[in-house]
Amino acid sequence: MRLYTNEDCMRYDFNIPLTFRHRILFERDVFAPGNPVLEELLEKRAGTKVFVLVEKALAEIDPELESKAVSKAREVLGGDSVASQVFVGGEDCKVDESVYNAMCDAIADAGIDRHSYVFAIGGGAFLDVAGFAAATVHRGVRLVRFPTTTLSQDDSGVGVKCGINKYGKKNFMGAFAVPYAVVNDFTFLHTQPEDIRRGGLVEAVKVALVKDAAFFAWLEDNVAGLNALRPPVLEEAVERSAVLHAKHIAEGGDPFESGSSRPLDFGHWAAHKMEQLSDFELSHAKAVSVGLALDCVYSVKKGLLAQADAERILKVLEGLQLPCWDDLLDQTNDEGRRTVLAGLEEFREHLGGQLTILLLKEPGVGVDVHEMDESLLEEAIAELRERVLQVA
Numbered sequence: 001m002r003l004y005t006n007e008d009c010m011r012y013d014f015n016i017p018l019t020f021r022h023r024i025l026f027e028r029d030v031f032a033p034g035n036p037v038l039e040e041l042l043e044k045r046a047g048t049k050v051f052v053l054v055e056k057a058l059a060e061i062d063p064e065l066e067s068k069a070v071s072k073a074r075e076v077l078g079g080d081s082v083a084s085q086v087f088v089g090g091e092d093c094k095v096d097e098s099v100y101n102a103m104c105d106a107i108a109d110a111g112i113d114r115h116s117y118v119f120a121i122g123g124g125a126f127l128d129v130a131g132f133a134a135a136t137v138h139r140g141v142r143l144v145r146f147p148t149t150t151l152s153q154d155d156s157g158v159g160v161k162c163g164i165n166k167y168g169k170k171n172f173m174g175a176f177a178v179p180y181a182v183v184n185d186f187t188f189l190h191t192q193p194e195d196i197r198r199g200g201l202v203e204a205v206k207v208a209l210v211k212d213a214a215f216f217a218w219l220e221d222n223v224a225g226l227n228a229l230r231p232p233v234l235e236e237a238v239e240r241s242a243v244l245h246a247k248h249i250a251e252g253g254d255p256f257e258s259g260s261s262r263p264l265d266f267g268h269w270a271a272h273k274m275e276q277l278s279d280f281e282l283s284h285a286k287a288v289s290v291g292l293a294l295d296c297v298y299s300v301k302k303g304l305l306a307q308a309d310a311e312r313i314l315k316v317l318e319g320l321q322l323p324c325w326d327d328l329l330d331q332t333n334d335e336g337r338r339t340v341l342a343g344l345e346e347f348r349e350h351l352g353g354q355l356t357i358l359l360l361k362e363p364g365v366g367v368d369v370h371e372m373d374e375s376l377l378e379e380a381i382a383e384l385r386e387r388v389l390q391v392a
């Protein structure tokens with residue numbers, strides 16, 4: 001549409017409509033011979049190839065995994081246009097560009113074009129790096145994610161973001177890119193170390209708190225089964241959380257986060273800062289748990305959330321053996337300022353625009369605020385410190 005002219009300037013604005021199909025599957029043993037899920041999922045054309053990226057920790061747990069995934073891709077595509085490689089995962093693979101660069105090299109060597117597929121099998125950190133490689137090679141090739149941790153199945157793997165850390169900052173480089181599909185294979189859940197298997201439930205607690213009071217009540221009722229990592233309850237929590245995350249992305253009106261409000265990042269301003277302060281030794285799950293606890297107690301201090309509701313939330317976190325405190329909350333810089341507070345400005349910078357933090361009014365109901373009161377944050381930190389000392 002021709003909008004505006006004067007002697008020097010003519011302006012034409014065009015709308016570019018884009019719709020993405022976000023396919024999320026829940027399955028077991030997807031690479032088993034005869035399992036039809038991938039056959040039905042993948043669109044095949046002449047020359048379609050697959051490159052399989054496997055996280056090293058998984059290849060060690062199941063030495064057959066890589067060959068099973070390759071055989072399945074061959075079964076689906078026919079021919080031998082399938083290659084694979086194992087890469088290291090965990091947060092270490094995100095801290096610089098080396099794994100990202102190696103993955104790009106490998107995808108390029110395998111001749112993957114924009115109609116071919118990259119399969120990425122691994123935890124949240126691995127998928128972030130593999131996703132960034134897939135999003136940038138040829139400006140984006142088709143990615144099928146196979147998340148293997150609780151956190152990546154119930155949150156990050158069903159999202160539309162990818163990236164690596166840079167300048168010591170979490171996820172500083174990255175992209176928004178909708179994967180071709182996400183296959184949550186529940187069999188992976190049960191091989192994780194127990195603390196990682198349990199820890200990823202923090203994102204289910206988070207999404208319940210900001211989106212779904214009934215789900216939060218279900219988590220409360222099932223906290224013992226979840227703590228015991230009973231497979232059916234764990235799987236139900238993962239599925240409900242994944243669907244809530246995906247629904248928010250698809251229907252929340254801001255899939256690529258152009259606005260300032262980011263409800264799925266509840267509790268994350270402090271979490272991301274603590275991860276950075278710990279040199280990424282503190283896991284995302286544990287950092288988010290502390291961040292949630294802090295923002296819940298702060299919500300009470302701000303007069304938004306009832307004390308009894310905050311107590312329910314802290315009990316769920318504690319019931320899942322998730323921390324409500326980390327000593328990093330007490331770390332100060334040379335000027336005596338609490339270092340975690342710098343996370344607020346970094347969070348604002350990452351989002352752009354006005355600082356926007358989601359606080360809670362009640363489980364399932366959030367409210368955006370645009371400033372945080374440092375003296376109330378001090379009180380909230382003191383209360384959490386006191387609580388952990390009492391528990392100890």
Ligand SMILES: NC(=O)c1ccc[n+]([C@@H]2O[C@H](COP(=O)([O-])OP(=O)(O)OC[C@H]3O[C@@H](n4cnc5c(N)ncnc54)[C@H](O)[C@@H]3O)[C@@H](O)[C@H]2O)c1
Nearest residue numbers: 057090091123124125148149151156159161188191192284
């Ligand atoms: N892109 C997003 O939208 C988004 C959202 C939330 C979190 N994240 C990112 O996700 C990362 C955290 O992901 P995570 O919690 O999955 O941790 P992770 O990827 O670091 O994995 C944790 C550990 O589990 C191992 N592992 C993975 N799957 C396993 C399995 N099935 N059995 C045994 N061991 C296994 C890994 O090797 C690693 O040592 C963080 O970097 C975080 O920033 C991204």
Ligand SMILES: [Zn+2]
Nearest residue numbers: 203268284288
């Ligand atoms: Zn998170």
